[in-house]
Amino acid sequence: MPVGPRPPEVSVAGFEGPLDLLLELVEEKKLDIFTVRLGELADGYLERVRAMASLPADEVSAFLYIASRLVLLKARSLLPSIATATEEDELDTEEELRLRLIEYATTKGRAAALGDRMRAGERAFHREGGTVELPPKGGDPDALAAAWQKVLALTKRSEEEVEVPGERYSVEQRTAEIEALVAEQPSITFATLLGERPTLGYAIVTFIALLDLYRRLVIDITQDELFGEIRVERKVRRMEGLTE
Amino acid sequence: MTRSITAAAVEAVLFVAEKPVSRGELAKTVGANPKAVSEALAELEEWYRGTGLRLQHEGDDWQIVTAPEMAPFVATYLGADRLRLSAAALETLAVVAYRQPVTRAEVESIRGVNCDQTIYTLMSRRLIEELGRREAPGSPFEYGTTWEFLECFGLSSLDALPTVLSPEGVRSDDGVVVPDK
Numbered sequence: 001m002p003v004g005p006r007p008p009e010v011s012v013a014g015f016e017g018p019l020d021l022l023l024e025l026v027e028e029k030k031l032d033i034f035t036v037r038l039g040e041l042a043d044g045y046l047e048r049v050r051a052m053a054s055l056p057a058d059e060v061s062a063f064l065y066i067a068s069r070l071v072l073l074k075a076r077s078l079l080p081s082i083a084t085a086t087e088e089d090e091l092d093t094e095e096e097l098r099l100r101l102i103e104y105a106t107t108k109g110r111a112a113a114l115g116d117r118m119r120a121g122e123r124a125f126h127r128e129g130g131t132v133e134l135p136p137k138g139g140d141p142d143a144l145a146a147a148w149q150k151v152l153a154l155t156k157r158s159e160e161e162v163e164v165p166g167e168r169y170s171v172e173q174r175t176a177e178i179e180a181l182v183a184e185q186p187s188i189t190f191a192t193l194l195g196e197r198p199t200l201g202y203a204i205v206t207f208i209a210l211l212d213l214y215r216r217l218v219i220d221i222t223q224d225e226l227f228g229e230i231r232v233e234r235k236v237r238r239m240e241g242l243t244e
Numbered sequence: 245m246t247r248s249i250t251a252a253a254v255e256a257v258l259f260v261a262e263k264p265v266s267r268g269e270l271a272k273t274v275g276a277n278p279k280a281v282s283e284a285l286a287e288l289e290e291w292y293r294g295t296g297l298r299l300q301h302e303g304d305d306w307q308i309v310t311a312p313e314m315a316p317f318v319a320t321y322l323g324a325d326r327l328r329l330s331a332a333a334l335e336t337l338a339v340v341a342y343r344q345p346v347t348r349a350e351v352e353s354i355r356g357v358n359c360d361q362t363i364y365t366l367m368s369r370r371l372i373e374e375l376g377r378r379e380a381p382g383s384p385f386e387y388g389t390t391w392e393f394l395e396c397f398g399l400s401s402l403d404a405l406p407t408v409l410s411p412e413g414v415r416s417d418d419g420v421v422v423p424d425k
Contacts, residue, residue: 016332017357062357103354106408110338111331113406114397118327118334122312122398124300125322127262 017059018066019104021048026101033102038094039073046071069097169205171212178209182219182234190230247291250276251284255308264305264391300394301401307391312398327396329365336362337371341393341405345375345386363387371396 025041025048026033049063073094181188193206210232213219220233247255253274258265265273271281285299285306292298292311300309310318318324329337336359339351351359366372371393377383389402399405 019356107338109408111334113408114338115334117397121315123315124309124312124395124398125318126307126309
């Protein structure tokens with residue numbers, strides 16, 4: 001895979017490249033792409049290239065390559081005698097450059113058509129998966145056991161790290177805390193309530209406190225999708241009458 | 245007008261499919277021969293005209309997708325972002341879409357500039373992909389468009405690529421062959 005970080009794209013003075021510049025000269029002068037003597041565009045082309053600010057080296061070479069071919073075509077038309085000397089090299093003929101220009105013009109037209117579709121935003125969507133739940137095929141029971149071992153190892157390690165237990169939470173205290181939080185902000189996530197690395201006791205107390213608040217109609221608990229964030233929300237006002 | 249049993253069966257299978265289903269697999273699944281499946285697909289295509297759904301296919305792979313005309317509503321519901329591409333990326337995409345399979349050198353020859361960056365952008369957006377290596381000196385990668393490309397541009401298939409008139413009014417969609425360097 002030849003994909004990797006690349007330097008940012010450099011836009012060259014409003015042109016996508018040497019062929020783009022050449023095409024613009026043809027269009028500016030309202031010339032016919034099929035009959036224009038390309039050598040006649042050499043001066044205008046060079047003028048534009050000179051006017052360009054500093055270009056990256058590989059861009060310059062692409063522009064100069066086309067420039068040199070235009071100058072050669074112009075020279076040939078002025079001095080027909082030099083034509084025979086190089087005409088064997090078919091790549092240097094006017095027709096080849098013209099074909100490239102026409103091909104490029106076509107590409108530009110197609111790109112514009114695609115761009116129109118893109119901007120119109122008329123795209124299709126397919127159905128996203130997740131509605132049909134089937135057990136995964138070819139599951140490896142050993143993998144499950146290995147995963148469980150990892151989980152066990154994790155809990156063992158965190159037990160070792162937490163050497164100062166002694167912390168005690170009461171459900172009443174946690175309930176009051178959450179009630180105060182929810183009074184301040186209309187919505188809070190379960191993850192936020194648990195904090196970064198909750199101890200088992202803290203998680204259980206928080207969870208029971210939430211159940212209690214839910215039972216007393218102080219809060220609403222919502223979850224938009226399976227395994228999504230659980231949101232704890234202050235119960236809307238109209239329900240307050242029911243709590244009495 | 246009611247759908248044939250085969251068309252109804254094909255529709256039901258495509259409805260639950262989460263990815264494109266080949267005609268062969270459809271035939272096997274619904275117990276019909278490939279020709280009957282083709283007819284069923286044509287029937288469905290006709291049936292969906294003017295509805296919120298349509299059939300999309302690349303080669304022999306088929307899927308039910310939403311109609312591009314309904315994109316604004318679906319995008320709102322899904323919270324989907326608009327696709328944005330630079331003019332340079334669009335040009336490279338146009339070359340790949342209309343002339344695939346195509347190598348990087350061929351794209352660069354047509355555009356007259358280096359296309360590393362735009363090819364990288366299009367690949368990372370999953371609009372084009374490597375199809376494999378060409379049996380040629382240096383065995384360069386060949387690129388083609390993806391299923392996502394059809395979807396993002398609302399094309400029911402590659403046959404639906406817009407036909408473009410060249411500035412002179414000559415239809416040049418068959419492509420002008422650029423001699424190899």
